[in-house]
Amino acid sequence: MxxxxxxxxxxxxxxxxxxxxxxxxxxxxxxxxxxxxxxxxxxxxxxxxxxxxxxxxxxxxxxxxxxxxxxxxxxxxxxxxxxxxxxxxxxxxxxxxxxxxxxxxxxxxxxxxxxxxxxxxxxxxxxxxxxxxxxxxxxxxxxxxxxxxxxxxxxxxxxxxxxxxxxxxxxxxxxxxxxxxxxxxxxxxxxxxxxxxxxxxxxxxxxxxxxxxxxxxxLPPPAARPAAPAPAAAGGNWTVSQGTLAITVRQSQAAIPGSITGWSAAIAYDDQARTGTVLVTIPLARLTIGSVTPQALGPEFLDAARFPTATFRATIAEAGGRLTATGPLSLHGREVPVSLPFTLDIRGDHATMSGQLTLDRRDFGIGANFRDETTVAFPVTIDVTLMAVRK
Ligand code: HEM
Ligand code: HEM
Structure with a gap:
């Protein structure tokens, strides 16, 4: 041969x-x-x-x-x-x-x-x-x-x-x-x-x-538009006593739960008129999400070193029979209007709220190099529950 x-x-x-x-x-x-x-x-x-x-x-x-x-x-x-x-x-x-x-x-x-x-x-x-x-x-x-x-x-x-x-x-x-x-x-x-x-x-x-x-x-990763400076969280007639801000992403078909601590919310709410305003300030470095925390905070995703704080400035009003907080969410250098429908239970001076919101990470240019959903899905679910006491 x-x-x-x-x-x-x-x-x-x-x-x-x-x-x-x-x-x-x-x-x-x-x-x-x-x-x-x-x-x-x-x-x-x-x-x-x-x-x-x-x-x-x-x-x-x-x-x-x-x-x-x-x-x-x-x-x-x-x-x-x-x-x-x-x-x-x-x-x-x-x-x-x-x-x-x-x-x-x-x-x-x-x-x-x-x-x-x-x-x-x-x-x-x-x-x-x-x-x-x-x-x-x-x-x-x-x-x-x-x-x-x-x-x-x-x-x-x-x-x-x-x-x-x-x-x-x-x-x-x-x-x-x-x-x-x-x-x-x-x-x-x-x-x-x-x-x-x-x-x-x-x-x-x-x-x-x-x-x-x-x-x-x-083609470098798309540059994010600079965010509006975050206004200081202050004021309001309710004080948040405790709460959780949970986040769920899907990676390779599996749901990965995470949470953020250290956030604050300045809430002004008139329970007779059922209207108000809220300013939530979220320090992204306080996110933990299983074993992928470093990647989530790194430059490919939240880029917490460049964009350390997310803010949600919203107006509370009834929409379609449900209380909804609507306003710009500033995250990762972009500002996108979002709506958070929530339930509210007020007993005397104590209020309990809970709501859920699904964001599309592409709207914020997060994970722009992960152009499809093979590894990280586009929707990210945010679950908020909090208890507040009237000032
Ligand atoms: C399993 C499927 C494959 C079949 C049936 C197949 C078949 C052939 C045949 C019959 C030839 C000879 C062509 C001639 O005589 O002119 C050839 C040549 C060649 N094949 Fe494949 N092939 C296969 C897979 C691959 C793969 C996966 C590669 C590389 C990634 C490859 C690279 C080449 C190259 C570069 C030549 C040119 C000859 C050389 O320079 O070695 N083939 N192939
Ligand atoms: C002939 C050699 C190779 C072939 C044909 C090959 C092929 C592939 C293919 C088809 C994919 C899926 C890509 C997609 O759907 O986006 C993939 C993914 C991957 N490959 Fe390879 N590969 C090769 C060598 C390597 C080597 C040498 C490494 C590392 C040392 C590597 C690391 C990876 C990794 C980490 C992924 C996952 C990429 C991701 O997360 O999107 N591959 N490869």
Missing amino acids: PLANTTASYGSVARALHWLTALLILAAVALALYMQGLPQGTDAEVARVSALYSVHKTIGLAAFATAIVRILWALIQPKPAALHPERRAETFAAEAVHWSLYAAMVVMPVSGWLFHAATDGFAPILWPFGQSLPFVPKSPALAMTFRAIHGLSAKLLYASFALHVLGALKHGLIDRDGTMGRMISGRALSAGPRPSPSRWPALAALVLWAALVSVPVA
Whole structure:
């Protein structure tokens, strides 16, 4: 069995490397798609997803190592000639797709690796060589860029792979020209001497990949509009004696509960007229939300270092038979009008209120790099209950 290629056949090394990279890449993709849909509600579920991510990363790096060997081997080998060089468009498409697959073999694992190196902690690569890269700082913004490249590249990989397999099927089922046999068993098939290779297919693939990678690099996370300064919380004729401000986000299908302490509310309410005003001031650094508190407060989400306080300035009135607090919620540098319907029970000088409100994180530009709901859902539920005493 010849190891090397000829201009009519693939040697056993090229074939083994082709099928090994194909297997590793398809395994990495299958695992990625599977693990993204898994629940992460309990510790055991989070541990399972983390283990699968580790396997994905390790397989991905094995694919990268194989791809490097494959590329080096291809560089010193003759490439078997296209079987129908007279079909110029088909030959161009086949070669452009081969180049695009070569690009995918590099860009996919490298972007995944850089993403991993720029983040902290979760799901280690299963190897003894360390988890960081010396030239990659830990930076959420950088990590999000690499993540976006990884996700976008996957789409181009899918398209290239689909065209590649369709081409192979066409050769097998319509042309019946033995191309599959050439890659499976190493059969020699010749269409005469190989015409001098054209640079255009490689260039087309390169331009496509360069354009794709430059999109996330060129598009930084959208800058938030500066918020109106938060007015001081003061006044009112009710004093809040206790209360909870609960927040629920959904991550990978599982509800993650959290809460914020240390908030204050200045309430002026006339229980005869059933109208009033309220100013709620919320120190975001006092949020805790399970194991994801640091991420939630970090620059990708609430960015509490830049936007430490959220405020809700509302007018209380009856709307549709229910008491509702309506007004601007200032959060993450944006001001969005919201309505909080609530129940109120006043007995003498003691009031108990409770209400619920669902926000869309996109309205506030929160998690702008998480453009879909695969990991973090768009709606965020806020539950408020409080007890107040008349001053
Ligand atoms: C499992 C599905 C796959 C099938 C049926 C398949 C089939 C083939 C066949 C028949 C050829 C030979 C074409 C010729 O003789 O001109 C080929 C070449 C090639 N395939 Fe695949 N392939 C598959 C998966 C992949 C994957 C996942 C990749 C890379 C990501 C890939 C990358 C390539 C490349 C770059 C070539 C050009 C030859 C070379 O430079 O090694 N293939 N494939
Ligand atoms: C050939 C190699 C690889 C392939 C084909 C591949 C493929 C994929 C795919 C298809 C996804 C889902 C993307 C999406 O739907 O947005 C994904 C996600 C991911 N991959 Fe890879 N990957 C590879 C290598 C790596 C490596 C080497 C690492 C890290 C060392 C890595 C880390 C990740 C992570 C952390 C995610 C989750 C991204 C997220 O949270 O959105 N991957 N990968």
